[in-house]
Amino acid sequence: MAVVEIAKIQVRRGDARTQGMPQLDTGEFGWAISGTDPESIVPELFIGNRVTEGAAVTTNTRILTVLDLPNIFSNSITTSTYFYEGHRNVDINTGAGDSDLIRTVKDKLDDFVSLYDFIPKEDLLSLDLNFSPILQRAIDELYLNSDKAETFGRVILKIPAGAYNLEDPVYIPSYCSLIGEGKDKTVLVFKTSAAACLQFVGFDSTPGSYVTVSSFDSAASPRHIIISGMTIKYDPEAADPSGTLPLLFADGCLDSMIDNVKFLGVRTSSVTNVNHSGIKIRGQGGITSRNLRITNCVFQSLYYGVFSDHDIEDTVVDNCRFENLHRGVNYDIASGGVHLTGPVRTRFTRNIFHTIYEEAISVAGSTDVYSNHILSQNSYINVGNGSSYDTPGLGDIGGQVTSIINFETSGNVSDYDSFDRNVQINSTTTAAAFIVPVAGNASLIDHRVNNVAISDSSATGSIVKVAHSGVTTNIKLQYQITASGITRWGDLTIVCSQSSIVDVTDNYKYTGTSDTGIIFNGTFDSGNNTIIIGYTGNTVTGTLTYQLDQFY
Numbered sequence: 001m002a003v004v005e006i007a008k009i010q011v012r013r014g015d016a017r018t019q020g021m022p023q024l025d026t027g028e029f030g031w032a033i034s035g036t037d038p039e040s041i042v043p044e045l046f047i048g049n050r051v052t053e054g055a056a057v058t059t060n061t062r063i064l065t066v067l068d069l070p071n072i073f074s075n076s077i078t079t080s081t082y083f084y085e086g087h088r089n090v091d092i093n094t095g096a097g098d099s100d101l102i103r104t105v106k107d108k109l110d111d112f113v114s115l116y117d118f119i120p121k122e123d124l125l126s127l128d129l130n131f132s133p134i135l136q137r138a139i140d141e142l143y144l145n146s147d148k149a150e151t152f153g154r155v156i157l158k159i160p161a162g163a164y165n166l167e168d169p170v171y172i173p174s175y176c177s178l179i180g181e182g183k184d185k186t187v188l189v190f191k192t193s194a195a196a197c198l199q200f201v202g203f204d205s206t207p208g209s210y211v212t213v214s215s216f217d218s219a220a221s222p223r224h225i226i227i228s229g230m231t232i233k234y235d236p237e238a239a240d241p242s243g244t245l246p247l248l249f250a251d252g253c254l255d256s257m258i259d260n261v262k263f264l265g266v267r268t269s270s271v272t273n274v275n276h277s278g279i280k281i282r283g284q285g286g287i288t289s290r291n292l293r294i295t296n297c298v299f300q301s302l303y304y305g306v307f308s309d310h311d312i313e314d315t316v317v318d319n320c321r322f323e324n325l326h327r328g329v330n331y332d333i334a335s336g337g338v339h340l341t342g343p344v345r346t347r348f349t350r351n352i353f354h355t356i357y358e359e360a361i362s363v364a365g366s367t368d369v370y371s372n373h374i375l376s377q378n379s380y381i382n383v384g385n386g387s388s389y390d391t392p393g394l395g396d397i398g399g400q401v402t403s404i405i406n407f408e409t410s411g412n413v414s415d416y417d418s419f420d421r422n423v424q425i426n427s428t429t430t431a432a433a434f435i436v437p438v439a440g441n442a443s444l445i446d447h448r449v450n451n452v453a454i455s456d457s458s459a460t461g462s463i464v465k466v467a468h469s470g471v472t473t474n475i476k477l478q479y480q481i482t483a484s485g486i487t488r489w490g491d492l493t494i495v496c497s498q499s500s501i502v503d504v505t506d507n508y509k510y511t512g513t514s515d516t517g518i519i520f521n522g523t524f525d526s527g528n529n530t531i532i533i534g535y536t537g538n539t540v541t542g543t544l545t546y547q548l549d550q551f552y
Contacts (some may be wrong), residue, residue: 004294024048040171042067080105112160122474144178156409161185169195171210172205174223180230183262187231191238199249205446213251216287223254233264241271246280257293277304290314310441315346323352333363341369342399348375362406370411377416380404400435407440414438415445425465433529436467443551447511452544462534469552471498475550483542486512492520496531500524516540
């Protein structure tokens with residue numbers, strides 16, 4: 001190849017280690033061939049700036065080169081300094097007085113710990129990698145280390161977005177906080193049927209030796225655990241739904257929380273395995289689970305969403321969605337006299353139960369046990385109708401197979417719950433017998449205010465229909481009637497005995513020209529198994545407003 005022209009550009013250069021870097025002219029390059037520190041051997045490149053040429057200050061600006069990379073990404077984080085300055089246009093002093101607390105960049109980065117800190121980069125590219133040993137090692141190092149009794153060791157382990165195959169159970173000790181990026185962002189895919197995906201273990205566990213529920217000590221039972229921001233699901237190709245264990249064993253836990261987690265199964269109507277479920281809450285003898293909060297979770301395509309046959313106390317289930325399940329929540333008492341009462345004092349609030357084959361909530365037991373569960377502001381849609389995703393079209397009126405809630409224990413309350421069955425019972429003409437929405441011993445408090453138009457051209461009419469419990473149904477209906485120049489208000493007490501005799505007592509007062517002439521009555525419709533509350537004798541046009549509660 002012929003050489004046409006050679007052009008050589010020279011820059012200012014020299015050894016700056018002893019005399020320092022001279023001030024360069026604006027735009028002039030300077031090459032410190034061995035750096036500027038007396039001990040340095042790494043070259044450094046600078047470009048000059050001068051005020052006389054329009055720069056803000058007269059100084060040399062160092063230009064980073066490839067030779068600086070090893071220092072930037074290794075040594076510098078242990079020596080480079082950091083202090084919090086914030087994004088606001090105010091002076092924030094992080095140290096005493098008017099000073100700033102100086103930290104290293106490494107110290108700042110160590111404020112947060114991620115599962116990626118325990119995974120070699122090349123392993124992240126493996127789609128078939130079993131992450132169970134990696135996740136367990138991270139948990140053991142963080143929460144079962146020699147400092148596990150010290151509060152400063154109780155950090156949060158972040159699990160970044162991604163799908164993580166788990167082929168072995170992962171044991172969760174006290175003070176463990178597993179926080180993902182959110183439902184369907186951080187996904188734990190459980191690929192075995194031989195164990196639970198996650199299981200709470202005692203504080204006295206050590207790495208590789210985990211104390212499970214059968215060996216719990218009351219002073220070392222699991223406590224202050226947080227599982228949040230992820231999906232936990234069975235692998236449809238690896239986990240046999242007929243033989244699985246629950247996705248999570250919440251064993252003997254105190255003051256713990258499961259929040260913003262989606263529990264996903266692969267159940268069809270042919271799967272009858274009760275353990276193909278989301279969360280099972282367990283205890284052992286006198287060691288019980290207390291104050292476990294299950295919030296903002298989704299339970300989908302499982303047999304049960306949440307279940308327990310142990311003596312557990314004060315669970316909170318709030319703002320969750322239960323969908324395509326055999327039952328939403330199943331409470332029972334273990335056979336053999338191991339447990340005495342089963343679950344007590346659970347608060348179910350603001351949940352949605354949608355397409356549940358049998359009951360949304362079932363509490364088995366006896367009437368001499370006061371379980372004192374409180375249900376409030378929950379919605380029940382297509383529940384107890386024998387419906388599921390793989391058998392659409394069943395349910396609604398005429399397809400009912402169970403009540404919506406079943407209480408075999410005493411002391412339970414349904415407060416301001418919304419049952420679509422109550423809507424259907426008042427909007428259908430079918431002759432199918434209605435199953436009472438809440439079976440067993442319960443108090444149903446409904447704060448809704450309802451309106452019925454009345455007309456002087458119709459002296460008779462019906463107000464509302466409710467399902468009969470089959471024994472004795474007690475109804476209290478508070479009402480007021482407003483018409484031109486007339487106001488009437490009162491309390492109706494309606495009792496329907498098991499012999500189907502409906503007794504109505506009306507205690508009322510009124511102001512105006514008359515009491516409207518209305519006489520309230522109740523009739524039992526055996527074909528629909530309903531109590532119809534109606535009236536006769538009306539002489540006015542106006543509005544009847546009422547609110548209804550009942551117990552049985």
